[in-house]
Amino acid sequence: MMLCDEPGIGRFRSEGDAEMGEGFRLFIWQGGVVLFLVAIWALGNATGLIDMAILPPVQIVGYQIAAVLVRPEFAAAMGHTIFDALRGLLIGSILAIPAGILIGMFPAVERATRMLIDFGRSFPVIALLPILVLLFGATSEMKVVAIAIACFFPVLIQTISGARRLDRTIVDTIRSYRIPAHLRFFKVLLPAAGPYISTGLRIATTVSILVSVGVEIVSLTPGIGREISLARSYNETPTAFAYIFFAGLLGVFLTFLWDRLEARLLGWHLRSTAE
Amino acid sequence: MNIMTPVKPPMPARAKSLSVEGLSKSYCNINVLSDLNLRVEPGEVISIVGPSGAGKTTLLRCLSGLMPPTSGGVKVGDEQVREPVAEIGLVFQDYRGSMLPWMRAVENVAFPLQGKGVPKAERLARAHACLADVGLPGVGERYPWQMSGGMQQRVAIARAIAYDAHILLMDEPFGSLDAQTRFDLEDLVLSLRKQLAISIVVVTHDIDEAVYLADRVIVLSGHPATVIDNVDIELGANRDQITTKADPRFAQYRSRILEQIRRPPAA
Ligand SMILES: Nc1ncnc2c1ncn2[C@@H]1O[C@H](COP(=O)(O)OP(=O)(O)OP(=O)(O)O)[C@@H](O)[C@H]1O
Ligand SMILES: [Mg+2]
Numbered sequence: 001m002m003l004c005d006e007p008g009i010g011r012f013r014s015e016g017d018a019e020m021g022e023g024f025r026l027f028i029w030q031g032g033v034v035l036f037l038v039a040i041w042a043l044g045n046a047t048g049l050i051d052m053a054i055l056p057p058v059q060i061v062g063y064q065i066a067a068v069l070v071r072p073e074f075a076a077a078m079g080h081t082i083f084d085a086l087r088g089l090l091i092g093s094i095l096a097i098p099a100g101i102l103i104g105m106f107p108a109v110e111r112a113t114r115m116l117i118d119f120g121r122s123f124p125v126i127a128l129l130p131i132l133v134l135l136f137g138a139t140s141e142m143k144v145v146a147i148a149i150a151c152f153f154p155v156l157i158q159t160i161s162g163a164r165r166l167d168r169t170i171v172d173t174i175r176s177y178r179i180p181a182h183l184r185f186f187k188v189l190l191p192a193a194g195p196y197i198s199t200g201l202r203i204a205t206t207v208s209i210l211v212s213v214g215v216e217i218v219s220l221t222p223g224i225g226r227e228i229s230l231a232r233s234y235n236e237t238p239t240a241f242a243y244i245f246f247a248g249l250l251g252v253f254l255t256f257l258w259d260r261l262e263a264r265l266l267g268w269h270l271r272s273t274a275e
Numbered sequence: 276m277n278i279m280t281p282v283k284p285p286m287p288a289r290a291k292s293l294s295v296e297g298l299s300k301s302y303c304n305i306n307v308l309s310d311l312n313l314r315v316e317p318g319e320v321i322s323i324v325g326p327s328g329a330g331k332t333t334l335l336r337c338l339s340g341l342m343p344p345t346s347g348g349v350k351v352g353d354e355q356v357r358e359p360v361a362e363i364g365l366v367f368q369d370y371r372g373s374m375l376p377w378m379r380a381v382e383n384v385a386f387p388l389q390g391k392g393v394p395k396a397e398r399l400a401r402a403h404a405c406l407a408d409v410g411l412p413g414v415g416e417r418y419p420w421q422m423s424g425g426m427q428q429r430v431a432i433a434r435a436i437a438y439d440a441h442i443l444l445m446d447e448p449f450g451s452l453d454a455q456t457r458f459d460l461e462d463l464v465l466s467l468r469k470q471l472a473i474s475i476v477v478v479t480h481d482i483d484e485a486v487y488l489a490d491r492v493i494v495l496s497g498h499p500a501t502v503i504d505n506v507d508i509e510l511g512a513n514r515d516q517i518t519t520k521a522d523p524r525f526a527q528y529r530s531r532i533l534e535q536i537r538r539p540p541a542a
Binding site: 167168169170172173175176177178179180183187188191192194268269 | 339340341358359361363364365367369371372373375376377378386387389390418420434438
């Protein structure tokens with residue numbers, strides 16, 4: 001037939017070679033920016049412009065990053081942070097996605113809940129922490145609840161806009177073919193909102209790590225945040241920085257994973273909007 | 276009614292007429308359609324033409340049950356249409372918007388059948404068969420973005436047929452396609468009506484297309500719009516793009532309709 005180029009869904013990559021070159025150049029640039037900042041840091045330490053007590057020398061932090069890696073508590077802390085973040089993310093999104101689609105499906109519900117949602121999205125979860133600790137104690141469960149609440153809103157808000165932005169002709173089509181509600185939900189609104197849900201989940205993934213580490217710092221529940229807090233209280237600032245470095249790396253890694261997953265799940269979207 | 280087509284296909288028992296009785300429609304306080312009466316017999320093909328903004332899309336949406344009329348009613352057989360009904364299939368001008376982009380062609384065609392509770396194997400088999408009927412054998416696995424506009428519009432027609440609609444409503448279905456593709460799809464519509472004995476209502480801007488496809492052309496005009504002419508097209512059941520359009524009667528129908536549309540509404 002007319003079109004021979006039929007890449008499988010999910011294997012969405014633009015031009016093979018061009019993409020590789022492009023990716024490599026981007027990598028060089030990003031690496032360059034990091035090196036530049038590290039150089040400024042080193043220069044700051046050398047000239048005494050940066051107080052050693054606040055920001056320890058590059059090489060010491062670098063050494064600690066390597067040293068922390070082999071400590072037994074490192075793997076355990078990393079495991080706690082990731083596991084709880086993902087649990088919270090999962091619970092938050094499992095509640096937010098169906099709620100978002102239902103809200104988006106019915107304009108009246110959307111109007112009725114708009115104020116509540118605006119309130120919830122800008123409400124800092126950390127402020128809830130004292131209450132959560134009171135309810136659950138300084139436990140992993142408390143942490144997971146805090147993460148779930150924080151992840152709920154970005155996913156909810158994105159899902160609602162995805163479900164509301166259904167093309168008018170699609171609305172007419174599913175109405176005229178009398179598609180029943182459960183199929184409308186699973187086969188029309190859910191995939192239609194897919195790209196938005198994906199954005200929501202990407203935001204929520206970052207939020208889950210942030211809140212996980214944040215709650216650990218404050219409540220000393222096990223995880224990277226607790227290690228940061230302890231290192232600070234023992235005046236081991238370089239160790240604290242090493243843990244902060246890994247917390248950041250975790251975010252980068254999860255975003256990368258999410259990009260791959262998104263290309264796989266939403267190949268149809270990337271392809272149909274590629275023109 | 277149509278004396279030039281004695282060899283009409285046999286009418287299946289399920290075929291029902293579509294009738295419009297005293298239909299009026301206003302948006303807010305603007306009266307768009309006023310007291311329309313219209314009847315589409317089983318197996319009949321009618322075209323609706325009229326100036327832009329006359330209310331053709333409005334009429335089609337009322338016919339399909341997507342929009343309630345302000346007064347009067349639409350009936351399929353003896354049943355009042357209030358919501359979309361199972362007998363009617365719709366084909367929109369905007370083929371891009373009417374395909375679900377996350378579904379393959381065959382899934383798009385089979386989807387309304389899933390709503391009807393048809394088992395998976397059966398609905399997929401039927402979808403493949405209908406795709407073959409509209410001239411798209413073997414493209415069922417493609418996504419909409421892998422198909423041309425003409426192909427997507429064929430898929431939309433296949434979907435209406437698979438749904439077992441025996442009244443097909445089309446709103447400027449070929450308006451955004453190039454001339455050659457439009458001719459091919461017009462011929463597809465003619466061959467489907469012969470094979471399946473379905474009734475078809477086509478709204479179109481193109482008077483040649485209206486005459487070529489129809490047993491009857493309805494001319495809508497005025498504010499609010501009413502039926503100002505009802506032209507029986509007696510060009511036989513076997514039509515083709517070259518000889519039918521060269522027929523002197525074709526030219527007569529064409530100029531008669533064109534004159535109606537261009538005539539300023541009576542003061
Ligand atoms: N949802 C709406 N609300 C208010 N007015 C509307 C609405 N839809 C259509 N109209 C008005 O009703 C009139 C008829 O519109 P309609 O779309 O039915 O015309 P049409 O004959 O299909 O035109 P075209 O040939 O350009 O598609 C127009 O004047 C239009 O402005
Ligand atoms: Mg229109």
